[in-house]
Amino acid sequence: MLHKITNLTVRDVRFPTSLEQHGSDAMHTDPDYSAAYVVIDTDCGLKGFGLTFTLGKGTEIVVCAVEALAGLVVGKSLQEIVSDFRGFYRLLTSDSQMRWLGPEKGVTHLATAAVLNAVWDLWARAEGKPLWKLLVDMVSHRKYRCWIYVLDVIAREITGLIYKDQMLREGYPAYTTSCAWLGYSDQQLKQLCTDALKSGWTKFKVKVGADLEDDIRRCRLIRQMIGANNTLMIDANQRWDVAEAISWVSRLAEFKPLWIEEPTSPDDILGHAAISKALAPLGIGVATGEQCHNRVMFKQFLQASALQFVQIDSCRLGSVNENLAVLLMAHKFQVPVCPHAGGVGLCELVQHLILFDYVCVSGSLSHRMCEYVDHLHEHFTSPVVIHDAHYMPPKDPGYSCEMLESSVQRHQYPEGDVWKLAQERQNNCV
Numbered sequence: 001m002l003h004k005i006t007n008l009t010v011r012d013v014r015f016p017t018s019l020e021q022h023g024s025d026a027m028h029t030d031p032d033y034s035a036a037y038v039v040i041d042t043d044c045g046l047k048g049f050g051l052t053f054t055l056g057k058g059t060e061i062v063v064c065a066v067e068a069l070a071g072l073v074v075g076k077s078l079q080e081i082v083s084d085f086r087g088f089y090r091l092l093t094s095d096s097q098m099r100w101l102g103p104e105k106g107v108t109h110l111a112t113a114a115v116l117n118a119v120w121d122l123w124a125r126a127e128g129k130p131l132w133k134l135l136v137d138m139v140s141h142r143k144y145r146c147w148i149y150v151l152d153v154i155a156r157e158i159t160g161l162i163y164k165d166q167m168l169r170e171g172y173p174a175y176t177t178s179c180a181w182l183g184y185s186d187q188q189l190k191q192l193c194t195d196a197l198k199s200g201w202t203k204f205k206v207k208v209g210a211d212l213e214d215d216i217r218r219c220r221l222i223r224q225m226i227g228a229n230n231t232l233m234i235d236a237n238q239r240w241d242v243a244e245a246i247s248w249v250s251r252l253a254e255f256k257p258l259w260i261e262e263p264t265s266p267d268d269i270l271g272h273a274a275i276s277k278a279l280a281p282l283g284i285g286v287a288t289g290e291q292c293h294n295r296v297m298f299k300q301f302l303q304a305s306a307l308q309f310v311q312i313d314s315c316r317l318g319s320v321n322e323n324l325a326v327l328l329m330a331h332k333f334q335v336p337v338c339p340h341a342g343g344v345g346l347c348e349l350v351q352h353l354i355l356f357d358y359v360c361v362s363g364s365l366s367h368r369m370c371e372y373v374d375h376l377h378e379h380f381t382s383p384v385v386i387h388d389a390h391y392m393p394p395k396d397p398g399y400s401c402e403m404l405e406s407s408v409q410r411h412q413y414p415e416g417d418v419w420k421l422a423q424e425r426q427n428n429c430v
């Protein structure tokens with residue numbers, strides 16, 4: 001069957017997470033976790049679902065960008081796309097008028113991610129496999145032709161499939177960010193840590209960067225809660241300049257964080273290198289990637305030894321195609337990949353990529369773990385399964401991107417019931 005694509009729709013779906021400060025950090029104090037949600041229809045009735053993640057306002061701009069790309073997708077068949085996926089990736093990212101808006105960064109790249117995520121979902125569904133298994137099988141059949149530009153640093157040899165059974169049995173290790181968003185009270189932090197420890201979590205991330213004294217208090221509290229042997233990470237979401245990052249994190253070194261995440265501007269590669277060098281004697285690494293535009297930036301981060309943990313993002317980079325390139329480069333440079341997840345749908349998507357990374361690329365769990373955030377999974381038709389702080393490999397065909405239609409309708413902005421109600425409340429207050 002050819003699976004000719006007959007239609008592409010995109011919707012602005014938002015969740016009012018800011019009301020309870022879920023997802024808050026030093027730079028994003030009121031995030032409403034949102035998605036530009038794409039559905040691809042085909043002539044045989046099979047659909048592909050994809051999304052990219054945003055924080056509320058501005059999702060409508062990503063929706064416009066997806067609409068601008070739709071004409072490049074509709075009318076093509078799945079076979080046509082996947083038989084030259086590299087060409088299709090270039091088509092989406094190199095349109096001679098659209099590329100001026102990027103290239104391969106910002107809104108247009110988020111839109112590319114949403115569209116390509118839907119295409120990969122469609123492909124995995126057409127093959128009747130979860131996406132991670134489709135990728136693993138592609139490697140065993142030597143069908144990897146999805147990356148460009150970075151061949152100079154890509155490792156060609158890919159390890160075998162010996163780790164698959166282990167993953168199916170035990171799952172992929174995860175850490176939680178859910179206990180310590182910046183807007184949570186100390187009481188809330190304590191309660192959430194207690195619950196998480198009971199559920200088997202051993203690795204925790206805490207938001208920092210707004211106020212040093214607050215950070216010291218919160219890091220002390222969380223370290224007391226989790227004990228000396230569990231793992232702590234800290235995340236500043238780009239709040240500092242380079243010198244400030246070094247002095248601030250040095251003050252937090254007594255709490256033994258494994259990494260400082262996004263200490264400064266995500267574009268400052270040499271700044272990250274300087275921070276990495278200064279913090280290495282304290283045993284603190286630098287992690288970044290959730291706002292790293294593309295594989296070319298990652299290549300330079302790796303070449304400059306500017307990060308010690310690569311945080312791929314399933315919706316920031318150009319979907320699976322570009323994430324594969326980054327996984328291979330990280331392997332080449334022997335830097336562990338610890339994906340960014342959370343948001344809405346990011347856990348659902350990125351679990352496929354990290355499973356592939358373990359089974360076919362890295363074959364190692366040393367200093368490797370995938371982020372987990374305990375929000376909004378109930379809106380997906382195949383939500384993540386976490387067991388004993390591990391991601392259990394998804395079994396359903398596809399890329400786990402499909403949302404419940406009832407959830408999409410309720411949260412569609414601005415006409416969904418959730419937003420109409422919020423608007424009415426606001427009008428009554430005025």
Ligand SMILES: C[C@H](O)[C@@H](O)CC(=O)C(=O)O
Nearest residue numbers: 023024025028031177342
């Ligand atoms: C605004 C988002 O919640 C951001 O804080 C997420 C993040 O940095 C992370 O999960 O890491």
Ligand SMILES: [Mg+2]
Nearest residue numbers: 235261262290
């Ligand atoms: Mg982060």
